[in-house]
Amino acid sequence: MTRPITAGVDGTEESLAALAWAAREAVRRGLPLRVVHAWRLQPDVADRATQEQWVRDGVEDAVRTVAERHHGLEITTELPEGAPVETLTAAAADAELLVLGSRGHGPVVGFLLGSVGQQVIAEAARPVVLVRAGDEAAGEAAGRDIVVGQQGEPDDSAAALRFAFETAAARGATVRAVRAWTLPPVFAYSPGSLKLLDEAGGLEPYEKKALAAALQPWRDRFPDVPVVEHVEMGSAGQVLLSMAGRAQLMVVGRRAHRTAVGARIGSVAHGVLHHADCPVAVVPHD
The missing domain is CATH 3.40.50.12370 (Rossmann fold)
Structure with missing residues (x-):
């Protein structure tokens, strides 16, 4: 079974950097890219279909940017409704590696590792890569x-x-x-x-x-x-x-x-x- 490179996204700057990193790694390894966005229904905001469409639109915009940079890269998206930790941990189980974003403000402060990322890293059965906001391909020179x-x-x-x-x-x-x-x-x-x-x-x-x-x-x-x-x-x-x-x-x-x-x-x-x-x-x- 071919394991994909899986990126967890949520629309934040750091998750978009993680998606870009994951796409580059998928191209290098000749593997497909899977994009996962775990979401939860927000009460008193809009109906389920509308909220799901908002999530879908955001993911599709991010994926479109990646696809334009890497022609021929096989990309699939998943929008499971559920808790982020459980969803991302499950997504990691059949992935070559899971890529997540993490905020950072320089080498002194470093990563601001949230509870979701920390729990996923501790629970995941596969490698997890943390990518900070602002990461660019030039860093792989x-x-x-x-x-x-x-x-x-x-x-x-x-x-x-x-x-x-x-x-x-x-x-x-x-x-x-x-x-x-x-x-x-x-x-x-x-x-x-x-x-x-x-x-x-x-x-x-x-x-x-x-x-x-x-x-x-x-x-x-x-x-x-x-x-x-x-x-x-x-x-x-x-x-x-x-x-x-x-x-x-x-x-x-x-x-x-x-x-x-x-x-x-x-x-x-x-x-x-x-x-x-x-x-x-x-x-x-x-």
Whole structure:
């Protein structure tokens, strides 16, 4: 089954930027574009048919603009009536990726991630890309990297790395893989861990070897994608954000499991989403 690139729109400036981003990505990947607008009947405004027509007119105007820019792109639209979170989460389930808009006012303030976007990211079973208002194709210019965070064992970041390499291959871009590390507390050392560190030659060489091992399967699968390995001491969120200025897309992972208080994004993804000044892809993993 061919999965579409799905864009959630609501007529706002940021959602139109997300739609434009989604259309460009669909063209690059040779995939269809699906445009979804979830709406709810507003009481005491107009009858159902009139309100639905208003929604349809707005979506058709946005789609017309995209179609004029990308001749031949297959575009479908859906106007389901229902709650945005549930509707967009369901739309993500059979999409290659879901693209949403998020307001932003510069690299200091960063994204203003609303409750809908935050809940969809936490619940979606597929990658979700957040695009800020004002995003333009010029930001995807040659020389900017696909920056991806890697942590833990190779399997922990496999989904995010796969997404980053696939995106880089479609764009002819470089993958910049980032692994951050910090000094572990004294009680975390054990004879086994000390032996591994000694064999690796120290903490930083150990982290570099761990990043190289995680990247190797994807280097083999995508031999034409240039890769830069970046290992730096510091918190993962801070190190990734320091790379945002050279990124055309930032890719981070999140664990696809629920806690007692519901699904959560995770501190690293949360920080990057709110402060990176480039589009951010959040990729769920087991």
